[in-house]
Amino acid sequence: MGLRRRLLYVTNFGDNTVEIYNITNPTSPVRIGEFGAADLSDPIDAAITGTTLYVTNFADNNTVEIYDISNPTAPVRVGEFGAADLMLPSGLAITGTTLYVTSQDNNTVEIYNISDPNAPVRVGEFGEGDIFVPGGLVITGTTLYVSNSGDDTVEIYNISNPTVPVREGQFNSGNLDGPFALAIRGTTLYVSNTGNDTVEIYDITNLTAPVRVGEFNANDVFGLEITDSTLYVATSLANTVQIYDISNPTDPVPVGQLNAGNLNRPSGMAIFMTV
Numbered sequence: 001m002g003l004r005r006r007l008l009y010v011t012n013f014g015d016n017t018v019e020i021y022n023i024t025n026p027t028s029p030v031r032i033g034e035f036g037a038a039d040l041s042d043p044i045d046a047a048i049t050g051t052t053l054y055v056t057n058f059a060d061n062n063t064v065e066i067y068d069i070s071n072p073t074a075p076v077r078v079g080e081f082g083a084a085d086l087m088l089p090s091g092l093a094i095t096g097t098t099l100y101v102t103s104q105d106n107n108t109v110e111i112y113n114i115s116d117p118n119a120p121v122r123v124g125e126f127g128e129g130d131i132f133v134p135g136g137l138v139i140t141g142t143t144l145y146v147s148n149s150g151d152d153t154v155e156i157y158n159i160s161n162p163t164v165p166v167r168e169g170q171f172n173s174g175n176l177d178g179p180f181a182l183a184i185r186g187t188t189l190y191v192s193n194t195g196n197d198t199v200e201i202y203d204i205t206n207l208t209a210p211v212r213v214g215e216f217n218a219n220d221v222f223g224l225e226i227t228d229s230t231l232y233v234a235t236s237l238a239n240t241v242q243i244y245d246i247s248n249p250t251d252p253v254p255v256g257q258l259n260a261g262n263l264n265r266p267s268g269m270a271i272f273m274t275v
Helices: none
Strands: 006-012 017-022 030-035 043-049 052-057 063-068 076-081 089-095 098-103 108-113 121-126 134-140 143-148 153-158 166-171 179-185 188-193 198-203 211-217 221-227 230-235 240-245 253-258 266-273
Touching: 006 043, 006 221, 017 043, 043 089, 052 089, 052 266, 063 089, 089 143, 089 179, 098 134, 108 134, 143 179, 153 179, 179 221, 179 230, 188 221, 198 221, 221 266, 230 266, 240 266
Parallel strands: 043 266, 089 134, 134 179
Antiparallel strands: 006 017, 006 266, 017 030, 043 052, 052 063, 063 076, 089 098, 098 108, 108 121, 134 143, 143 153, 153 166, 179 188, 188 198, 198 211, 221 230, 230 240, 240 253
């Protein structure tokens, strides 16, 4: 069997497109193309289930775009959803047939059933009273973390019942400053600090009591994405994605970057593995 190809999708907030890179060699990405110019409005995050790609439209129409990526280098738009429910949608996370979307202006997370991935059905929301300008989301097992960029915290929810999340607490330890993106490798959680251009590192061996174990610097840090032992960090104003080796998860080592003049305020990312 040949090597499986991996593709990285990067949302370009600045020019309303999504870039596609081949990251089969994770430290030497090769640009394949872009899409979405006719559909997207300030795209800020992306998530994948099966051969369906979701991209949040942060501004203007407050929707999530849906693309068929059966041909992953030539995505086909199949629709959008959320116009009646979302206000400044940003982060996305998927568990099974449930999709979570942060709604910044509502200070909530919207819940959608995606049994039919091309026709999401809203089934509820949560977080009112606990969440303040939610940004990113990440899931490990039955635990969901939600970044609060408005009060510099991360909320923790138990999603054993994915449509009825139960709040279990929050954390920050005074180290977060405009947290947005979240990413997990094993028992290590990374949180991007948009306010001070760092990425915080937490040990989440105890999922409800994360312990800060360090930080590292990045230039205008925003989105995060991980594949195996490689961490991608979108540095929005620098128009690059920084690449780190996280073989030692608490000591990321810079190993390169991608831009090639094609990125314009990169923000969110998603990885798709082909056969």
